[in-house]
Amino acid sequence: MNVITASDSIKYARELSVVIPTYNESENLPILLGKLKEVLNGIDYEIVVVDDDSPDQTWKIAQQLSNENERIRVIRRQDARGLSSAVVTGMASSNGKVISVMDADMQHDETILPDMYRAIAEGRCDICIGSREAPGGGYGDWSKSRRFVSYTAKALAYLALSTPIKDPMSGYFALSREYFDRTIDRVNPSGFKILLEFVTRGDNPRVEEIGYRFRNRIYGETKLNATVAVEYLLALIDLRFGWLIPNRFVKFGMVGVSGSIVNFLGFAIASGLGVSVPLAVFIGVQSAIMWTYFGNNLFTFSPIRYRGMSYLRGLVLYEFASIYGLVIQLSVVTTIITYWPTVNDYLGLKYMAYMVGVAFAALGNYFIHTNYTWNRLGYKLAMPVRS
Numbered sequence: 001m002n003v004i005t006a007s008d009s010i011k012y013a014r015e016l017s018v019v020i021p022t023y024n025e026s027e028n029l030p031i032l033l034g035k036l037k038e039v040l041n042g043i044d045y046e047i048v049v050v051d052d053d054s055p056d057q058t059w060k061i062a063q064q065l066s067n068e069n070e071r072i073r074v075i076r077r078q079d080a081r082g083l084s085s086a087v088v089t090g091m092a093s094s095n096g097k098v099i100s101v102m103d104a105d106m107q108h109d110e111t112i113l114p115d116m117y118r119a120i121a122e123g124r125c126d127i128c129i130g131s132r133e134a135p136g137g138g139y140g141d142w143s144k145s146r147r148f149v150s151y152t153a154k155a156l157a158y159l160a161l162s163t164p165i166k167d168p169m170s171g172y173f174a175l176s177r178e179y180f181d182r183t184i185d186r187v188n189p190s191g192f193k194i195l196l197e198f199v200t201r202g203d204n205p206r207v208e209e210i211g212y213r214f215r216n217r218i219y220g221e222t223k224l225n226a227t228v229a230v231e232y233l234l235a236l237i238d239l240r241f242g243w244l245i246p247n248r249f250v251k252f253g254m255v256g257v258s259g260s261i262v263n264f265l266g267f268a269i270a271s272g273l274g275v276s277v278p279l280a281v282f283i284g285v286q287s288a289i290m291w292t293y294f295g296n297n298l299f300t301f302s303p304i305r306y307r308g309m310s311y312l313r314g315l316v317l318y319e320f321a322s323i324y325g326l327v328i329q330l331s332v333v334t335t336i337i338t339y340w341p342t343v344n345d346y347l348g349l350k351y352m353a354y355m356v357g358v359a360f361a362a363l364g365n366y367f368i369h370t371n372y373t374w375n376r377l378g379y380k381l382a383m384p385v386r387s
């Protein structure tokens with residue numbers, strides 16, 4: 001007997017799902033949905049709006065629209081935020097054979113969506129990208145600086161991931177249900193650009209790009225801010241080396257490098273004020289400890305950070321834990337010098353020995369901070385886990 005289960009019939013209920021992540025898009029969303037209704041005429045589609053509890057109540061407007069139109073579904077997330085995870089949530093709940101993603105702000109030209117859909121439905125590719133770099137595409141009136149940033153990001157993606165895609169930064173794309181199913185387990189939903197995740201983590205997808213002209217935003221404002229550049233670099237490092245280095249360690253390293261600058265500045269300023277050398281060293285080290293505690297708490301261990309009154313308790317733990325790194329650094333440097341005394345005769349070699357000590361101390365500190373300082377759940381000492 002041929003049993004059709006509920007999930008089978010739901011899974012392939014539609015030809016196309018359009019996932020639209022929204023945050024404060026109450027003015028744009030109704031206009032976009034009207035336009036989609038026109039261009040998608042003839043395709044059996046559904047729309048999945050994923051709103052992160054927007055203060056402007058985009059979710060409410062979306063719910064009203066969904067009451068009038070059974071093709072529209074709304075997911076209101078009250079416990080999560082973030083563009084990539086919203087997109088993945090929407091995709092996971094969708095039931096089209098082709099899944100597409102587009103912004104709500106009308107910067108993505110909806111008129112190419114049917115072509116993108118057909119490219120996949122007809123089996124020409126696994127991923128179809130709405131591309132500003134393909135024939136017919138363009139950036140609209142972007143400023144020189146914004147073009148430069150976009151060009152640099154693209155070049156970095158090419159260097160790090162050797163992807164031949166012309167517009168890897170696009171937020172406008174579609175993929176097949178089959179490709180989604182076989183890739184989603186490997187995708188990092190907190191990754192920066194979700195398209196890059198799908199392209200890179202999958203098994204050589206066939207990619208096609210369809211050109212469109214990027215439009216200016218008329219209503220609302222962009223949610224991108226300055227932290228995006230850092231997030232992007234982290235995402236590239238994770239995509240390239242994630243199997244080797246946990247992302248959290250990369251963050252820890254970044255904070256550490258900034259900490260050594262603070263350390264030096266603290267020492268230099270204190271010495272300049274005529275303080276004795278040991279005291280100046282102490283001031284340098286303490287400034288670096290306060291600074292890196294602040295940075296690691298906010299950035300590296302953000303989801304489990306110390307807040308409010310417990311911030312100081314964390315600092316005390318951090319100070320104690322840092323002694324561990326200090327001991328490692330001292331041991332490594334003295335060991336090198338003991339077994340290889342010529343190091344003492346060359347300044348360059350001395351610096352190198354010192355840096356080897358710093359590297360071991362960083363590993364040790366990372367280990368102790370992950371397992372002790374920020375291990376608020378009381379796990380037994382274990383190897384660091386991937387963030």
Ligand SMILES: Nc1nc2c(ncn2[C@@H]2O[C@H](COP(=O)(O)OP(=O)(O)O)[C@@H](O)[C@H]2O)c(=O)[nH]1
Binds near residue numbers: 022023024224
């Ligand atoms: N659900 C959700 N949507 C978001 C979030 N951040 C941005 N968006 C939506 O994602 C789309 C792209 O964001 P936008 O600010 O336009 O980025 P830009 O086009 O790169 O400037 C828009 O539809 C936003 O409303 C978020 O944290 N959660």
Ligand SMILES: [Mg+2]
Binds near residue numbers: 103
């Ligand atoms: Mg936008």
